[in-house]
Amino acid sequence: MLKALKPIIVKEFRQIRRDPTSLGMLLVLPAVLIIMVGYALNFDVKHIPLVVFDQSGTAESREYLDNFKHSEYFDYAYEVRSYKEIERLFMHGDAKVALVIPPAFGHDLLAGHETHVQILVDGSDANTAGQAVGYATRITVEFSSALILDAFRRAGRTFSQPIEFEPRVWYNPDLVSSKFLVPGLIGFIIMLTGVISTSMTIVRERERGTMDQIMVSPLRPAQVILGKTLPYMAIALVAATLILILGYFLFAIEIKGSLLVLYAGIVMVILGALGQGVLISTITESQQVAFMISVFSSLLPSFLLSGFIFPVASMPVFLQVLSNIAAVKFFLVIVRGVMLKGVGFEAVWPQFVYLTLFAALTLGISVKRFQKRAQ
Amino acid sequence: MNRKDRISHSLHIIRVMIRKELYQIRHDRKMLGVSIVAPVLQVLLLGYAATTDITNSDLVVCDQDCTSESRQFIREFTASGYFIHRYSVNIPAEVDPYIETAQARIALMIPEGFGDDLLAHRTTRVQVVLDGTDANTSTILLNYATQIITSYSQKVLAEYSARIPGGVARVLPEPRIWFNPDLKSANFMVPGVVALVLMLITMTLTSLGIVKEKEIGTMEQLLVTPMKPYQLVIGKLVPFTAIGFLDVIVVLALARFWFGVPMQGSLVVLFSLSALFILTTLGLGLFVSTIARSQQQAMLIAQFFFFMPFMFLSGFAFPIANMPKVIQPFTYLIPLRYFLEIVRAVFLKGAGLAELWPQALALFGLGIAIFSLSVIRFRKTLE
Numbered sequence: 001m002l003k004a005l006k007p008i009i010v011k012e013f014r015q016i017r018r019d020p021t022s023l024g025m026l027l028v029l030p031a032v033l034i035i036m037v038g039y040a041l042n043f044d045v046k047h048i049p050l051v052v053f054d055q056s057g058t059a060e061s062r063e064y065l066d067n068f069k070h071s072e073y074f075d076y077a078y079e080v081r082s083y084k085e086i087e088r089l090f091m092h093g094d095a096k097v098a099l100v101i102p103p104a105f106g107h108d109l110l111a112g113h114e115t116h117v118q119i120l121v122d123g124s125d126a127n128t129a130g131q132a133v134g135y136a137t138r139i140t141v142e143f144s145s146a147l148i149l150d151a152f153r154r155a156g157r158t159f160s161q162p163i164e165f166e167p168r169v170w171y172n173p174d175l176v177s178s179k180f181l182v183p184g185l186i187g188f189i190i191m192l193t194g195v196i197s198t199s200m201t202i203v204r205e206r207e208r209g210t211m212d213q214i215m216v217s218p219l220r221p222a223q224v225i226l227g228k229t230l231p232y233m234a235i236a237l238v239a240a241t242l243i244l245i246l247g248y249f250l251f252a253i254e255i256k257g258s259l260l261v262l263y264a265g266i267v268m269v270i271l272g273a274l275g276q277g278v279l280i281s282t283i284t285e286s287q288q289v290a291f292m293i294s295v296f297s298s299l300l301p302s303f304l305l306s307g308f309i310f311p312v313a314s315m316p317v318f319l320q321v322l323s324n325i326a327a328v329k330f331f332l333v334i335v336r337g338v339m340l341k342g343v344g345f346e347a348v349w350p351q352f353v354y355l356t357l358f359a360a361l362t363l364g365i366s367v368k369r370f371q372k373r374a375q
Numbered sequence: 376m377n378r379k380d381r382i383s384h385s386l387h388i389i390r391v392m393i394r395k396e397l398y399q400i401r402h403d404r405k406m407l408g409v410s411i412v413a414p415v416l417q418v419l420l421l422g423y424a425a426t427t428d429i430t431n432s433d434l435v436v437c438d439q440d441c442t443s444e445s446r447q448f449i450r451e452f453t454a455s456g457y458f459i460h461r462y463s464v465n466i467p468a469e470v471d472p473y474i475e476t477a478q479a480r481i482a483l484m485i486p487e488g489f490g491d492d493l494l495a496h497r498t499t500r501v502q503v504v505l506d507g508t509d510a511n512t513s514t515i516l517l518n519y520a521t522q523i524i525t526s527y528s529q530k531v532l533a534e535y536s537a538r539i540p541g542g543v544a545r546v547l548p549e550p551r552i553w554f555n556p557d558l559k560s561a562n563f564m565v566p567g568v569v570a571l572v573l574m575l576i577t578m579t580l581t582s583l584g585i586v587k588e589k590e591i592g593t594m595e596q597l598l599v600t601p602m603k604p605y606q607l608v609i610g611k612l613v614p615f616t617a618i619g620f621l622d623v624i625v626v627l628a629l630a631r632f633w634f635g636v637p638m639q640g641s642l643v644v645l646f647s648l649s650a651l652f653i654l655t656t657l658g659l660g661l662f663v664s665t666i667a668r669s670q671q672q673a674m675l676i677a678q679f680f681f682f683m684p685f686m687f688l689s690g691f692a693f694p695i696a697n698m699p700k701v702i703q704p705f706t707y708l709i710p711l712r713y714f715l716e717i718v719r720a721v722f723l724k725g726a727g728l729a730e731l732w733p734q735a736l737a738l739f740g741l742g743i744a745i746f747s748l749s750v751i752r753f754r755k756t757l758e
Binding site: 019021033037040041046047048049092093109110111112113114115116117118119120121122123124125126127129130131134136137140141143145147148149151159162164165167168169170171172173175179192196197200204207284287291295296314316319336340 | 405417420426427429505508509520558560587672676684687697702730
């Protein structure tokens, strides 16, 4: 059986070689993306543009504001004299946070009274807004605590902060985003390449009319499918390896666990992706539709539901259930586990089972459908 | 022919082209269905999935003190709504399996003597443990924890200070959230999804629609007719624009009525600015079709050079302000960046042209530039 595959594989490789741009893209662009993802993308909120409406203008208020000037979370950008101006800046999106200091600020502090500061936040970007409120509150509270400790010192008692805490962060102590996103990128790119290229290559034959020629040949449907998809398996493996190498050299992301388990997982998910691609190709006659279905069933879901970017635990329950269909989700558990935590096969065997089932199912159904067509 | 005849003749050819295109679209039921149904499904899916809200994280507590002070402290932690006190253990080591298996996202360890220390005005130390593999969520959770602990610490300090004669100065923060009082991330994400999906559909339809003719060979047939290149382009783009607009209406309705994103601004403004945006995406689709020789290639190019960079760099999910300074200038070239700002501002802030004219101008400029480039290339490739 294997010997019969050879001509198809050779033909497919030749077709791929005739299209060097596509090949280049499949290999080079994952590398570009890794750089982008590793360096550019994180949710940490810093340099939030800040506008200040200081109605007090005293030494005390300036001392308070100094804390914001020196904070890396805020970009002390504007000083205004009215709420209207704050509104204007918010509407234009030039500022996201505003501090409004009441006129009696300095006076109240000197007299030993309590005073308030308004922290206005543009809530349209909920993520940034939530964190901005958090940081601004924290800076204010720390300033306030310092005042209290000062008062104690002057009254002859020394205190320090009542409650101190130390965070202990496992596996990724500096909370570097790239360690989290890069493993996910591997899965993302494999799904994309595997599903889209495969579905389109088969549909293309059909569109061109050459599919009939293949069908009348003595080859069985399973052989046709294998022959057409194996070259893409090779390409996907190369792309994945490339990402691992780059991850190591650029971001010092090591593979703490077993390479064997990692690659076993990669092969399984590629098989599943290829299966998905072939399945899609049996549904439609037009490359346009094949592409759209592939993109919508692989690009967006693997972007969202796999936990690659957005945390699955925060999604509504029905989506969490749905996310179990995305093969990438399970692959990501394997990749993150093996690479970042160094777990072995015993920890991820359920995921392997799922991936195997997924691949078997998609490939199996595809072969059946192919056979039907050949009749 | 005089000028008037030439124009009407030209329009006639364009009309014929449009009719042919519409006929082909109607014939390919699947494509029509996918063009309308797919965006709906996408908006629904993404609208629910794209959330950065991190609430109700499971907390495991190791309270070795078990005094009323430590219990009060734990209550502070959970009162915030960010954490749910799901598990309790007796010794620190027992916390590890919960974090390992991600049963709990965060652990709080309170040492013995916590209450005594507080009462005696001594400093006490608590520990917070997190799994750092999910850096994004963990960073946010750590921020919440820090915020809660610092606030509580200050409250305690203030209580001590009640005994100081003359009173002690304190600064109390009063946060007020504008435009999205409940801080629902859907209000931010769903408009973004609308913009994204629009871009995907219009670019895909255009680039594939034109390349298909090239690939099948019917492009040559079209070219030997007396039709001019620009008539071909207009003839193909008009139906796609129509579908694009249909999609705009559908996804906007979804955002407003299904997801309940408040529409503070004017629909007219939104529609006209959508038109500008569609101009840019159609232009990009056209551009891709001039580079690609096959539909597969067109799709790969569209995907890797446009969709993915746009998704990541346009401010859709990741704030542009966080990106390295060297990358930020490039984001000014991304049409989606401006359209995202527009959609979000119109929905949530009720912004109009008075506030959004810079973005509108940018879209217009980009649209003209992209279109001109594409048409020039298109003509060249025909030779």
